[in-house]
Each structure stands twice: as C-alpha cells, then as structure tokens.
Amino acid sequence: MFNSSVFNCNVIDLPKIHNRSGNITPIHGDLDIPFAIKRVYYLYDIPGGENRGGHAHYRLHQLLIAASGSFDVILDDGRMRKTVSLNRPNVGLLITPGIWRDLVNFSSGAVLLVLASEHYDATDYIRDYDEFITLTKRETNK
Template identity: 70%
Template sequence: MSFKESNVYECSVSELPQISNRAGNITPLTSNEEIPFDIKRVYYLYDVPGGESRGGHAHRDLHQLIVAASGSFDVVLDDGRIKKTVSLNRPNYGLYIKPGIWRDLTNFSSGSVLLVLASLPYFESDYIRDYREFIDLKLKYTR
C-alpha cells in the first residue's frame, strides 16, 4: 500500500498486550510483533495547553503507532477524501497510522501524554506540512 492508496480505514486501533498485576500493569511492545514495523524512534507529547492542537501534517514514508500513555485526546485522520476521528484514552490501545494520512491531534485532557512509536528517525523531508500540498500529492498519485 503506497502513499496514494492509503486511506483512513487502514488506520486502526488495536488492543495492546497487558500484563496485569496487583502492583500495576505493563504493556510490552516489540518491533514487528505487536508493532507492524521496526521502531526507529520514540517520542511523546505532554503539557499541551487546553484548546491547543498538534500534528497538522502527513508523512510520505513514516508509519506510526500512537498511544494515550495518560489521559485522552482525539486523532483526526484525513486521507484527502474521508475524515475519521479516533478517541484514545487507554494506555493499552494504540492507533496505527500509515503513510499518506493527514493527522490533527485535538481535545487533549489535562495531564495527557501522547506516546508515538515511529518507523523512521526524524527526517524533515518526510513531512508534508501544507494541507494543499498534501491534497495535490494525493490527486497526483491517483491519476
């Protein structure tokens, strides 16, 4: 599945493994097992002020798994034709996002932490930060 063919229906929420214990829970994640790609980068967002949004971009080649490590937030997915909003609020569920999907991160609860597992190191050239350019690329690839 390429950039042009990716759509919001291929971005799915999956339950992640959870080992429960009276002393607390743990969710172990392994590349190419629970995560459908090699993990090359991990980062997290936190202290997002109320009413602010993050994201506002798409990736050319990057695959991501997004987890609400704490609190809750919404992920608005957009493939250029269809928009879909996914609410994340449990640390043992992850949203897999393929390349070629625009994402906006909104409605952060107080104290929320958004964890991202990514398939590539940071490359600015992989980002599409202009929505019109994103739409033009999607149209170009579908011709």
C-alpha cells in the same frame, strides 16, 4: 505511495499484563506492531485548546498511544476523514504513510506516546494541507 486510506489506520490492542501492584504493556516492534521501532517520543504539557499534528508523512508509520489522559486523532486521506479517540494506555492507533493527522481535544495532563518506524527526517513531512490534497489528487488520477 498515497494509496493510503483512513481505513488502513487501525486501533491495535496492545498486550496488558495485569498485576495487583500495577499493569505493564510491553511493545515489541515487528511483533506487537507491524514495523520495527526506530524512534520514540512523547508530547506532554499541552495547553488546553491547543492542537498538534497538522501534517502527513511520505514514508513514516506511527503508533500513537494515550499513555495518560485522552485526545482525539482526526485522520484524513484527502477523500475521507475519520476521528479516533484514544484514552487507554494499552491501545494504540496505527497511522500509515500518506495520512494527514490532526491531534485535538487533549485532556488535562494527557501524554501522547509515539512509536515511529523511521528516524526523524524533515523531508518526510508534508506540512501544507493544500500540497497534501494536490498530492492525493495526483495519485488518484494516475
């Protein structure tokens, strides 16, 4: 379960259909991204200086997209960290299960679009970082 690594979390270039009257990016689950989409939500009106995220998931895969503006995603697998900046609506960040994520540095007017592999399930969340570290160490020592 927690064999995940920050290196399993990849940036995915999404299709971009250009038209002189504007662009469109269609996203098909199990085709453009490696999971079926069961839930879509977005974060917006995030006050300056606020952070979001601060959790990991046991089973959920997500694709994060900066639909507007920009933000940084700090990924943590319990051993390594990496930061990914998102600022284009035709690029997404795939986050696999077992990865702690913090969302920081939101620009004014940023909109974060999230495509999720599962319906909301409160039991899938790990919201305590110390518990997350304990779980990752337990998996490493198996």
